[in-house]
Amino acid sequence: MILRTLKPWLFLLPALVIYLIVIFFPSLYTFYLSFYSWNGVSPNKTFVGFQNFTNLIMSDSVFARALKNNLIWTIGSLIFIMGIGLVLALLLNRKMRGRTLFRGVFYFPYVLSGIVVASGWAWMYNPTQGFINKTLEALGLESWTHAWLAEPKIALYSVFVAALWQGVGQPMVLFLAGLQGIPEDPYEAAIIDGAKRYQTFRYITWPLLRETLIIVVATTMIASMKVYDIIYGMTGGGPAESTQVLSSWMYYQTFRFANIGTGSAISLFLVVITMIVIIPYVFYTTKKSHL
């Protein structure tokens, strides 16, 4: 009897122990550290209460910038990465020659690492030899050339274009999967009733795609909160901290400036914001899997 109740736990044990060590306890400890001032080396941590948080909000202009950049990134991803992904899915959701090839071309960048994309695109943006400025020059548009990654006003958007190139394949595939789950009967009925093309989209495709849309919105927002590799790889947060996001600023505070408390506070912000985004999603998935 005891063995029967114990047995499931034996199967769970390896996963549970590793999960506790790697994710669960460290998260709690970060929570604890965010109330201390500590350089990571000294044996003494000083309790400072909420000071790390108030400092970030009141007096760290880079933090404010990072928060704003994450917000810009999220909105940009929802509009452009998700939007273009949906358009591509709609274009490719019918039997046509070359469909697999097109899908492959649009999805391929997504399997590359952020660092590879960053390297390739930094070369595209190279001010003197890069593809973009060279093309503008060849077209006689010299005045349009920029030091794309070195000008604080445009650097974030330059990096975003690279992320867009890398990222549209993901929502495309998810939307394609969603579109294929839609039965044909409602379309047939609609055609008999004389529905126009955009009407079938508005009244059939769109509502039936809602489930997929929830998932894509959630994953897009989570990915936007976590964005790190491509920004670190392309600009390192510069020029003049103009492309810092929460993840990169957390990295600098913690591992470059040895402000452990501040870094922990930033990652807590990240946790809270991510949770606000993901909790509805988790509820939705667990509820669905009970069916």
Place this chain on the structure above:
Amino acid sequence: METLRVHPVANVLRYLLLIVLAVLFLVPVIFVAFTALKSKPELLTRPFYAFPETLRWDNFAKAWEQGKMSMYMKNTLFICVVKVPLGIVIEALAAFALTRMNFKRSNGMFAFFLVGMMVPMQATLVPLNIFLNKTHLVSTYPGIFLIYVGFGIPFGILILRGFFRTIPKELDEAALIDGCGDLGKFFRIILPLSIPAIATLIIFDFMATWNEFLLAQIFITDDTMKTITTGLMSFRGERATDYTLLNAGVLISIVPTLLVYLIFQKYFVSGLAGSVKG
């Protein structure tokens, strides 16, 4: 049915639009490939869009050697080859307990694991760093595997549990009658039937591990153990001016993921589709 209603002009427009977009998408890849195949003087003297005069394949050999890429690739491959199966076995055992062992807290435990997906990696780095330093596991393979396996657990359990649930319970009863214990059920019934899900997970996990950067950046301090992403970063720093070699290096580094992607493309998309439908 739908194809019947498409106007021929609309069809031509659709193709045109797709072709234009596809060309735009391929431009960075072609530009990187052209650069990697040119000589350094050619890069400066001939137009940027020109096909390389002579294909300089030796750039790849130079990048391979000077960028220490053979070392970085070998390290990454080793990590992938150990981490991916190890993680999947651990996740599968847990998913098996959660779906097949009539166990009271299974939903609660599943939710507990799922919470891990909410936690951004950044929120664990400092405590993990302290832990690895205290246990002398920084820049050691046990330390690396522990962390990489750990971060794969929530997603792995999510996917495998989802699939295990679709396997009919009658099979368990038949196995019980045939005298199979839990381990027998796990190895003889559930695992063989789950090959599609496991294949999907292998692909995803391989790519995620191959492309991982943040953890490697912080927890692999020893240069001889660095992975391809961190290696590529330092490679860029050291020879910022030699673009032919850098781009050759970038191309070399994507070969394994490209191969995995091309070979398993079918699984890849159907696996993603499966995860959407839950």
